[in-house]
Amino acid sequence: MARERRGDRPLELRTFQDDVVAGLSAPQRFLPPKYFYDGAGSRLFARICRLPEYYLTRAELALTRRHLAAIARFAGRGCQLIEYGSGEGIKSRLLIRAVRPAAYVPIDISQDALDASARRLAREFPRLKIRPVLGDFSRPLHLPVRRGTASVVYFPGSTIGNLTVEEAHGFLAMSRGIAARMLVGVDLTKDPAVLHAAYNDSRGVTAAFNLNVLARINRELGADFDLRQWRHYAFYNPAAGRIEMHLVALQAQRVRLGSHRWQFRAGETIHTENSYKYSLDGFAELAARAGFAAPRVWTDRRGLFALYGLSAWPAAARRT
Numbered sequence: 001m002a003r004e005r006r007g008d009r010p011l012e013l014r015t016f017q018d019d020v021v022a023g024l025s026a027p028q029r030f031l032p033p034k035y036f037y038d039g040a041g042s043r044l045f046a047r048i049c050r051l052p053e054y055y056l057t058r059a060e061l062a063l064t065r066r067h068l069a070a071i072a073r074f075a076g077r078g079c080q081l082i083e084y085g086s087g088e089g090i091k092s093r094l095l096i097r098a099v100r101p102a103a104y105v106p107i108d109i110s111q112d113a114l115d116a117s118a119r120r121l122a123r124e125f126p127r128l129k130i131r132p133v134l135g136d137f138s139r140p141l142h143l144p145v146r147r148g149t150a151s152v153v154y155f156p157g158s159t160i161g162n163l164t165v166e167e168a169h170g171f172l173a174m175s176r177g178i179a180a181r182m183l184v185g186v187d188l189t190k191d192p193a194v195l196h197a198a199y200n201d202s203r204g205v206t207a208a209f210n211l212n213v214l215a216r217i218n219r220e221l222g223a224d225f226d227l228r229q230w231r232h233y234a235f236y237n238p239a240a241g242r243i244e245m246h247l248v249a250l251q252a253q254r255v256r257l258g259s260h261r262w263q264f265r266a267g268e269t270i271h272t273e274n275s276y277k278y279s280l281d282g283f284a285e286l287a288a289r290a291g292f293a294a295p296r297v298w299t300d301r302r303g304l305f306a307l308y309g310l311s312a313w314p315a316a317a318r319r320t
C-alpha cells in the first residue's frame, strides 16, 4: 500500500507524528505516555493490573470496596459521574452500583478500551445512561453533561501520577470548572523495592507495554525501530519522587520516520513515562493550590494507595 502523504493523514495521526518527532528530537528524548494506549497497549495494561507485583489496582479496589458507602455518600446519589482515563472500568462498576448516577461519562483516548468497557457496563446496568467520550484529557473537551445536575469527576488508578506536577495542577484546575467534587486515586510514596518490583514484573508484561509504543510508531507512522535493539528500563528516582520508565538503545543505531532521521548512541534512552508517588500531605497541598480542600481520604489497610474526596473551595476562599 502506498504510504499516505502527510497532508492526507487524519489530524490525530498528524498530531501523533508531530509529538513523536518533537520528543525524539529533544536532548533527552521522550515520548508522551498517552501514546501507550492503542488496542494492544490497553490489553497489555489490563494484564499489568492483574500482575502479582502491581499492587496499585488491588489496593485501590480493596479500599473502594471497604469504604464504598462513605465514598458514595461523598459523591452524592444521582450525580453525573465523569471519569477521566476510564480504561477497563474495573472500579467504576463498584461506584456506579453504589452512586446510581444520573449519567456516566467515561472519557478515554483508547477507542478499544472505551468501547469494551461501555459495552460491559451497558450489559451490567441496562438502565444507566452511558455517554462515552473519545478524547485526550490534556486538551479542552466538550462533555455531554446537563446543567442543573451536580457533576463529580472520578480520576482513579493514579493516572494523575503520569502527569508532571504542573500538568496535575492544570488538570485539577480544569476539573474545578466542571465539578465541585472530585474522587482522585493516588499512589503513595513507599519502599522503593516495592515500587521497583511493580514496574519490573517477572513476566515481562510491563516491558512489553513499554516497547509497544515503538511498535505502534512503526505500525501507524511507518518508522523503522528494530524492537530487538531496545530494552525496558524502569527505576525509582527518589529526588523527583517518581518511577521513570525509559527504553534503552542496546547498540548505536539509526531510526527513520518519513523524512526524519535520528542517530542513537548505545545506552541512550527514550524517556517514556513518569509515575509520581505522593505523600498524603503532598497531594493535599497540590489539590489546595488548584482550589480544592481534601476533606476525605480513604486508604487501603496497608497504606499503599489513597482515594481523595476533594471539594472545591468557594471562589472567595481560594488559596493560590
Ligand code: SAH
Binding pocket: 033, 034, 037, 042, 045, 049, 057, 084, 085, 086, 087, 088, 089, 090, 091, 107, 108, 109, 110, 113, 135, 136, 137, 138, 156, 157, 158, 159
Ligand atoms: N482508570 C483505569 C485505567 C487507568 S490506565 C484504572 O484505574 O484502572 C490509564 C487510562 O487513561 C488508560 O485507559 C488510557 O487509555 C487513558 N489515558 C491516558 N492518557 C490519556 C489522555 N491524555 N486522555 C484520555 N485518556 C488517557
Ligand code: AVI
Binding pocket: 048, 056, 157, 158, 159, 160, 161, 162, 199, 206, 209, 273, 274, 275
Ligand atoms: C496508568 N498508570 C497509572 C500506570 C502507572 O502505574 O503509572 C501505567 C503503568 N506504567 C507501567 N505500569 C503501569
